[in-house]
């Protein structure tokens with residue numbers, strides 16, 4: 001069971017043993033001789049007594065998960081295990097560019113190093129539990145299981161369904177394959193129109209879990225993902241460090257340019273400002289939905305913490321720092337935010353902050369059994385929606401209309417909510433998430 005890892009029997013250096021406890025955990029044993037006295041006075045003493053002090057400690061460590069480490073972190077890891085720095089770059093290429101899921105696949109790395117790596121590190125992968133393909137448009141929803149048993153969803157959206165812009169028929173559009181990734185298990189924000197909110201919040205995803213959604217979607221579909229939207233489960237800016245690290249890995253190792261990546265936020269103000277300060281190259285989308293504070297607070301409790309003015313202040317700041325236009329996402333709710341004055345407010349906003357507007361039809365979340373305010377939300381009828389878009393375009397706003405990709409499999413925007421799985425264990429149909437009750441507590 002003991003695996004002899006480093007044996008440097010030199011005086012004044014550390015004896016280090018690594019023992020594998022199980023697949024994930026290993027025990028590190030360190031023996032540290034502090035001072036050695038090689039004088040004639042001590043030469044008659046037994047060897048051990050010639051040390052004035054030595055101590056020994058042991059600690060358990062989990063194996064280092066390599067998927068999710070950036071290039072710099074992999075280089076540091078290589079050095080920390082006594083290897084050359086360039087091994088870090090090799091690992092980076094194998095993990096992200098060549099998409100290896102085992103050490104054995106890494107043919108430019110010796111067998112000896114494979115064994116050493118396998119004893120102290122691991123490559124975790126998401127487990128595909130289920131895959132649903134929309135009959136209407138080919139949108140594919142993946143249900144993945146994480147190492148701790150939690151589940152998340154990612155959605156692969158085929159060409160010409162992700163957005164409908166006036167020039168959506170170009171060649172580039174045909175090749176576009178967009179993956180919508182999750183950043184948290186559940187979500188803490190409790191937007192009243194969103195299915196994920198019914199799950200509550202469980203935890204942030206790790207960098208590896210975010211990156212692996214892209215690796216697995218490519219592997220399963222056999223196709224190249226060209227665009228990414230951080231619009232799955234969760235609030236990306238509340239998992240800022242991991243989201244930004246995942247973007248660093250994806251843009252440097254997986255061939256998706258930053259300009260093809262959109263991060264969407266419900267309006268987490270401090271991090272919008274931070275993105276501006278750091279001049280992040282990805283696109284930023286803000287789920288605005290209305291410029292009326294009262295209506296927005298009803299729709300999105302986060303508005304109590306960061307009201308419309310504060311949010312727009314942060315977006316303005318972001319623009320002033322990056323000179324990148326923000327996309328405002330705007331779900332049209334019948335009679336709530338689709339009135340004449342809403343159009344006027346949006347036009348006024350576009351004069352203050354250079355922006356694009358992404359109109360999203362409201363996707364039903366009836367399968368979550370909404371109650372209270374959530375149950376009263378309905379999509380704006382098509383005719384009024386067309387009129388809304390037309391009037392914005394007349395005022396020279398850049399307007400996209402989001403399609404309802406994958407609606408038949410609850411894979412459209414905001415429809416991601418993992419149903420409590422009973423199917424696999426009992427053969428019964430899945431149970432829907434907990435029915436929602438309005439919760440307008442400040443976050």
Ligand code: SAH
Pocket residue numbers: 193194195230231232233234235236264265266267285286287329331360361362363364365413414415
């Ligand atoms: N938390 C982030 C990202 C996840 S939601 C955010 O709020 O932006 C991604 C997008 O889906 C957001 O614009 C959100 O407002 C929208 N959305 C949520 N529920 C929806 C629904 N039922 N119908 C249509 N769009 C929805």
